[in-house]
Amino acid sequence: MVTREGIVIKRMDYKETSKIVFLYTDTGRDSFLIHGANKISSPHLAKTEIANHLKVILQGKGLKIATEIDVLDTYSKSKSDLIKFTYLSHVLEIVNHVAEAEIDHGKLYRFLLKIMDKISHTDNYIPYVYMFEAKLLYLLGLQPELRACVICQETDIAGFSIADGGVVCKNHLPNTKSFPAELVRPFASLYYHDVDKSDAPTFETEVIIGIRKLIDEYYQYHLNLKTKAREMLEKLIGY
Ligand SMILES: [Zn+2]
Incomplete structure (x- = not known):
């Protein structure tokens, strides 16, 4: 037993x-x-x-x-709202995907409980979903470099390169799969956010959509993962 x-x-x-x-x-x-x-x-x-x-x-x-x-x-408050529940399902599909990986499951499990609680009890819950996805990359050893150009360590940042796994300077900005430098600060604020200390930041819709696409591409490129819930969300919310 x-x-x-x-x-x-x-x-x-x-x-x-x-x-x-x-x-x-x-x-x-x-x-x-x-x-x-x-x-x-x-x-x-x-x-x-x-x-x-x-x-x-x-x-x-x-x-x-x-x-x-x-x-x-x-988590009944997450289940009475279709969009919220689809976001939550997206998180759980990702967890299922990494559930047998060699990572610190104790840490991920405790973090998951906190994030599920936030998704359930706050209206501004989308940043918490992003936070989960961003911090999970760290646990998987796939964390993006956010401070200086991945290739030459230049700190004057021109954008974020998916394939290079982080920020890049103007000389190393690729033609494809890159995101504008303006998204780096809000993404970093989620990546470094301490969920125990303060509430999630609020973002303009444009930033919410931009970070969504950045995380999607990062997960597809580095983990080969796109969840079924994410596909459903695209239909529900249009991005
Ligand atoms: Zn560079």
Whole structure:
């Protein structure tokens, strides 16, 4: 018997009536089976919704079975708003993507809980989503250079180069996949933001869109990742 605490990042059907639930915990991904989960009467169905924070008691070897499921939080305020929920799903898809990487899962898990809380309880939640994506790059060892030209260390910055992984001077600005220097400061303010100390900054829509595209391209280029939720968001919000 083992107790696990984590966030539901994925759930899938298993055989006729069962489901496998994937949890993100402070040691990475874990999964368990719930029998009869597809029956409407199953109490486990609502408990194991995506994004729920659970404490479970698991039994068995190999594919474990949940004998007890306690819901610690449902983040209901994130789920009543379609756009907010799609942003949250985007974050959880990214977590699922890195859940078996060799990174500090304890750190990522604690940070994820804080970010989910902010997404749920604030109106200005988009900067927190960006913050999560930016800081995760650091945990993955893919952090962008934000202070001086990646190639020559010149501090007079002309833009941000996706392929070079950071800021560049005017001599090293590539023709493609680059972003204007004006985006570097707001992006850096999110990258270095201490979520425990102050609220997220607010940005003009233009900056919100610019940073979104910068992060998207960075993730696609360096992680080969574009989430399904991100594709859905594009349709919902238009960028
Ligand atoms: Zn340079």
